[in-house]
Amino acid sequence: MTTLPSHDSALSKDHSFLHCPVCQTAYLPDLFTILSITDGGALYFVQCQQCQHSMQGTVVFSEDGTSLVGMLTDFLEDDIINFRDLTPLSSDDVLSFYELWQQ
Numbered sequence: 001m002t003t004l005p006s007h008d009s010a011l012s013k014d015h016s017f018l019h020c021p022v023c024q025t026a027y028l029p030d031l032f033t034i035l036s037i038t039d040g041g042a043l044y045f046v047q048c049q050q051c052q053h054s055m056q057g058t059v060v061f062s063e064d065g066t067s068l069v070g071m072l073t074d075f076l077e078d079d080i081i082n083f084r085d086l087t088p089l090s091s092d093d094v095l096s097f098y099e100l101w102q103q
């Protein structure tokens with residue numbers, strides 16, 4: 001099992017680069033929610049306190065430091081948790097939907 005630094009302390013050390021890509025407002029560190037821990041990192045969610053746009057992504061802890069990769073989303077925190085646990089669609093699922101749609 002990977003031992004991670006405290007994500008609270010990692011996010012609060014230097015958050016000067018953590019700005020909303022829509023309105024450029026600096027995120028408040030307390031707004032970050034860690035949804036799950038992965039190997040060497042964590043899945044996070046943050047909603048801008050100014051414009052309410054949301055980001056989800058991954059924070060990676062390494063010997064070189066902490067880095068974040070994220071993307072804008074219309075999902076809310078609960079949506080991400082619910083969709084994360086769904087199984088992927090199979091080609092049979094798509095064909096079944098197509099056949100149903102043709103009726």
Ligand SMILES: [Zn+2]
Nearest residue numbers: 020023048051
């Ligand atoms: Zn914003």
